Amino acid sequence: MQKNSLYTAMSRFIGAVNNMDQTVMLPSRLRDVPTNGAADGAYGSYVLLKSIRNDMEWGVLQQGGGQNGGGTEAAEDEDDLEKQFYFHLNGLHGVLSKLTRKADTLTSRYKEEIGCRN
Template identity: 45%
Template sequence: MMQISSDPASNKHSLINVMHRFIAAANNMDETIMVPSLLRDMPLEELAASELEANNNEPPCPNKQRDMYEHYLLLKSIKNDMEWGLLKKEMSSGASFLEMAVKQEEEQQHPGTGVLPLQNNADLEHQFHYHLRGLFGVLSKLTLQADSLTNRYKREIGGGNFMR
């Protein structure tokens, strides 16, 4: 009989573990990149090529960021949204990417009220699994991107060896 661990973080396929890996990669990126402005005007092409290899030659999503600096800011913003949630953004009256997506989905579900109609509640399990798979995929790709950006920064500044 198979035993299931009571600690969800111990399961490498748990959502909590995937979230922790992304946050750890984003924190490592933030700690490594001491001068983010050095990323300005660095094209994302090399980052996209490394993602292509990591994703079994699937083409990466087209990035709207023009350079690595904007990509760095995006990864940092996503990490902050995950750690602080939507409340922080609402209090500062700035709409986050996540907040806008939630509001848009609520409007699509039931225009005017933002409430799901009763007949759609029967499909919640299917919706949950669909979004969970998507979240796993997105967080895995974001983790790879944060690691790639960190490694490229290290290469660009000489591998972290400041004394030459």
């Protein structure tokens, strides 16, 4: 499996969130732990990361019907599907890497908070 494949990035993210979930026994202890950039602190990050993992594993419910407009717009979309695919693939890979680091950081902060040295 390629190091930079989407599957590998997804596996790393899911593994990091699973590790975080198994480590954090009392999520309420994260309420007062500050994080860089998160308005609602580590607890909000914890909830967000678990939600994203669940959506990745179980799928996302479609909202609003998901239909494109008709005619010319659909034809234009069809013409650059490959560009769209690579644009979104690259973006998804970047986001998954950041989320994985966030889950690892949150796990470490929780361990520091409870005094775990491992």
